[in-house]
Amino acid sequence: MARFGECDVVVAGAGFAGLSAADALVREGLTVRVVEARPRVGGRALTRFLPDGTQLDLGGQWIGPAQRHMADLVHRHAVRTYPTPSRGAALIEYGGRRVEELPAEAAEVLAALDRLARAVPPDRPWSAPGAAGQDGRTFASWLAATGAPPAARDLVGRLVSGGLLSAGPTETSLLETLFYVASGGGTEPLLGYEGGAQETRFAGGAQHLAERMAAGLPEGTLRLGQPVEAVEYTPRSARVHTPGGAWDAARVVLAVPPVLAGRVRYSPALPPLRAGLLQRMPAGTALKTHAVYTAPFWRAAGLSGVSQSAEGVLTETVDNTPPDAPRAVLTGFAYGAEAVLLRRQAPATRRRAVLDHLTALFGEEAGAPDDFVEFDWLAEEWTRGCFSGHLVPGAWTTFGPSLREPVGPLHWAGTETAVRWNGYFEGAVESGYRAAEEVRRSL
Ligand SMILES: Cc1cc2nc3c(=O)[nH]c(=O)nc-3n(C[C@H](O)[C@H](O)[C@H](O)COP(=O)(O)OP(=O)(O)OC[C@H]3O[C@@H](n4cnc5c(N)ncnc54)[C@H](O)[C@@H]3O)c2cc1C
Structure with missing residues (x-):
């Protein structure tokens, strides 16, 4: 050779x-x-441009203000960035209701998680007090023991295990979850847009x-x-x-x-x-989808495009329209069991399921995008999962x-x-x- x-x-x-x-x-x-x-x-950074120039980040795309190495790289390589659109109301689907703020009982579960995470050193989580017990139980079992209402547990399970660890709450241990929260400095910086890990995007893509x-x-x-x-x-x-x-x-x-x-x-x-x-x-099983529209019609209705759902195929959506793009983009995320079940469906059925979810959130216009783009990182020979791997x-x-x-x-x-x-x-x-x-x- x-x-x-x-x-x-x-x-x-x-x-x-x-x-x-x-x-x-x-x-x-x-x-x-x-x-x-x-x-x-x-x-896992992959940017595609539609024929009209609309930019889609099919993989990772956001950075946040607490991420100093990324800020240095952006500066050193003179890459332009822009904020994630944040004007308008968020939609939180919760226990059959629709609200704009995270319900108090779900916020309490997140606060309890943050308190526990403070005792976990992210460089050696195995040495945390009670590590063996936390490693031996799933995040789902901890959620069940919080006594929080089922809808709060569902929402937090989907946002934390799904949105952060790209898995289901039965797949990850409590210790892995606490490590991840400690590693990112708390649930607020991890889950947040303005001030959080989803604050900024790259002009030209990641x-x-x-x-x-x-x-x-x-x-x-x-x-x-x-x-x-x-x-x-x-x-x-x-x-x-x-x-x-x-x-x-x-x-x-x-x-x-x-x-x-x-x-x-x-x-x-x-x-x-x-x-x-x-x-x-x-590796995780998250699925990221992009629905591309002529215009960001949700903004006229006072909506930001951000949603969080305790039920349905998508857990989160976000307005992902680049500032100078010819068209508007609503990006959706499915996690855990939903992401796996969507993959069992034929592409047209999967597309319909995602668009039905968007329609329920944002109205009829959401159901008929000009383009619908998905990319399955699980099928990628040189990645094999999304967003990342976990213990x-x-x-x-x-x-x-x-x-x-x-x-x-x-x-x-x-x-x-x-x-x-x-x-x-x-x-x-x-x-x-x-x-x-x-x-x-x-x-
Ligand atoms: C859909 C999605 C959304 C995400 N969103 C965000 C986000 O918004 N913000 C964020 O910060 N992070 C996000 N992430 C996570 C982020 O993309 C990853 O944490 C990061 O890109 C990982 O970088 P890495 O270099 O560790 O691994 P990778 O990017 O996976 O790089 C590994 C490289 O090794 C190559 N490779 C694999 N096997 C071999 C081999 N045998 N020989 C040679 N080369 C090999 C691969 O081709 C690849 O280029 C997201 C990820 C995905 C998939």
């Missing part, structure tokens, strides 16, 4: 984590090769920033269309195999989602705790300490390994910088 050459570090994956790791390593004067399976950079980061790497650093298939390693070096050939490097940063890191063939086999961990981090119940307190532990010359990055803003672009960048720092110290 051909050998492309030797380098100091191979980074697998050109998402935000891999690109940040490569950037930091190149700044250290190291020779780096970024090998990326897809013919593009950005990973993929554009990834492309700018890639363009900043030295020529020849980035190798697209090169999936890492196998990694042979000794305590001091590694050989990374791709379909086109192999790279020898002193260190490797694996910046790919855990489910895909587990599919690479390692020789020798990964240590049991690392291998076990990778088997316990399934299953019981895994934090058993396998969790292996999350960022290097294996010989192999270092682990990717948003799933982040301490802060785990699951977000911000977490991906943090993880890339952290892995690069580990490599720098180890050489």
Whole structure:
């Protein structure tokens, strides 16, 4: 098999984590090769433009004011951003009623969650007081024990397990949920638009920033269309195999989602705790849809386009119209069981189910968009889930300490390994910088 050459570090994956790791390593004067399976950079950031120029972010798209690494990147790469439209009333469907503010009993459940999350250190959730018990019960069982009315539990379960962890409340442990809340600084910054993680969007889409980061790497650093298939390693070096050939490097940063890191063939086999961990981090199942209209008709009715539903196929909607777009966009999210059931349906039936939900919220016009665009990240060979991967119940307190532990010359990055803003672009960048720092110290 051909050998492309030797380098100091191979980074697998050109998402935000891999690109940040490569950037930091190149700044250290190291020779780096970024090998990326897809013919593009950005990973879970993917922007498409309709023929008339309407921008759709099919993957990640928002950043918030507390995400400092992303703010630095935006500044450094001179990328323009704009706010998420926020004028008008939100619609919250709750217990058969429609209200504009989060009902007090649901807010109380979120407050209780925040109180518990404050005791969970996001860098070592397994050491939190009561961690074993919290890891051994599902978020659904904790919700049931709050004594809150069923509608409040349903809404919080769908917003938190679904909207944040992209799973159902029966799939995630209480500890995983508390970790995620602690990692993002609380439910308010996580769930919020203005002042929260959904405050700002990228002009030209989130993929554009990834492309700018890639363009900043030295020529020849980035190798697209090169999936890492196998990694042979000794305590001091590694050989990374791709379909086109192999790279020898002193260190490797694996910046790919855990489910895909587990599919690479390692020789020798990964240590049991690392291998076990990778088997316990399934990716989420969220489904993001875009309905494109001639105009943002909901604004005339005084509505912001934001909705949160305790029932129905969609849990959330948002006005996703870019400021200078020729047309208007309502984006919807399905999570957990609803997202799985929608995938069982034929595309036309699924589209109808989503549009019926939008019609019930925003009126007849919502049922007849000019375009309807969906993108299934579960079907993507090089992602296999959405938004991110999470530890299953019981895994934090058993396998969790292996999350960022290097294996010989192999270092682990990717948003799933982040301490802060785990699951977000911000977490991906943090993880890339952290892995690069580990490599720098180890050489
Ligand atoms: C629909 C959706 C909406 C989201 N919304 C938001 C949001 O609004 N804000 C936010 O901050 N985050 C959001 N996220 C999450 C965010 O996109 C991710 O946290 C972030 O992009 C992860 O970056 P990463 O570099 O860790 O992983 P990835 O972006 O997945 O990058 C990994 C890269 O590795 C490549 N790869 C995989 N296997 C191999 C292999 N064997 N060899 C070589 N390369 C390989 C992949 O092709 C990919 O390019 C969303 C995600 C989705 C899918």
